[in-house]
Amino acid sequence: MNIGVLALQGAFIEHEKVLDKLGVDYTELRQKSDLDTKLDGIILPGGESTVQGKLLRELDMFENIKEQIEDGLPVLATCAGMILLAKDIEDDDTKHLSTLPITVKRNAYGRQLGSFYTESDYEGLGEIPMTFIRAPFVAEAKPEVDVTAVVNDNIVGVEYKNQIAISFHPELDESTKIHERFLKMCESPTVAQA
Template sequence: MVTVGVLGLQGAVSEHVRSIEACGAKAVVVKKVEQLEDIDGLILPGGESTTMRRLIDRYGFMEPLKSFAASGKPLFGTCAGLILLAKEVVGYENPHLGLMDVTVERNSFGRQVDSFEADLTIKGLDKPFVGVFIRAPHVVKVGEGVEVLAEHDGRIVAAREGQFLGCSFHPELTDDHRFTELFINMVNIAVAV
């Protein structure tokens, strides 16, 4: 059984834990840098990207997260987590982790009051998936090695590049665990290599 961590500094942490466990994997809330050594994959949850970045800096997670990625372990960013993963963020000089070859625009679907749900056709899933969008970003541009997994209203809302998976929506806020399962499968493959 693989162990999947959820960065537990801020955001929808317990919902991701529930989703990971529903997929038959072991979930760990990561609050200390040392815990990164004991997990096979990591989810960067939704929340507030600026706050998360401040906490990443305060608790010394920046370089350990980059080392975690450099070791080939899979990372999955949802909503704010996608912003943290992106190599470029519109309107910002420097990225956060800068790991995934995508350009992301923050809050591109409006404010909190503009939150919505939409049926998404996601590559790799046989039936539509309900995406929950809350102050969601979207992917403006993808690099050469990035596979677009889903779009909504002509905007990219899910993508994958090698060991990195990112989405604009909150898959953990539904009882449909298929998108989390996509990530668990990536972790299983990485562990098997």
């Protein structure tokens, strides 16, 4: 198995450490040619969604990644990654990959000082640690989207077809349950590969 980790900006190294811990191979996605590699899944890390979206376009990686996700390539999107996948961003006309039928609220908890840690229930995984850093949350999810985690009455985890999107940073906590769930999705023979 080979997981593509978007490595343009943000917390990609922390995701790679989790994959190392789980014994999974990965390819850093830094330029268009990296997308020629056979991928079983892709991780969109936290960071600055505006910067990541801009770099994806400038490096001519945007359409390829969007098409692979739309064709069924499993994706795990954390924090800024969730914003990249969202169809809509509240109070912002910016469009990124737009593969996930949700509306997100950026920096929903305020700036760095609004960061926090909690433990809460994630559908199918039980209680897991959740670290939020300048996190978004889902302001609205279409009926076909499965809500997997809610903290303080805000949706912080969703799953839709081949996409897992969460507001928090599982790569910063000891639990590997989110990554394991994603890797199971990557192993599924029913998922269409690009």
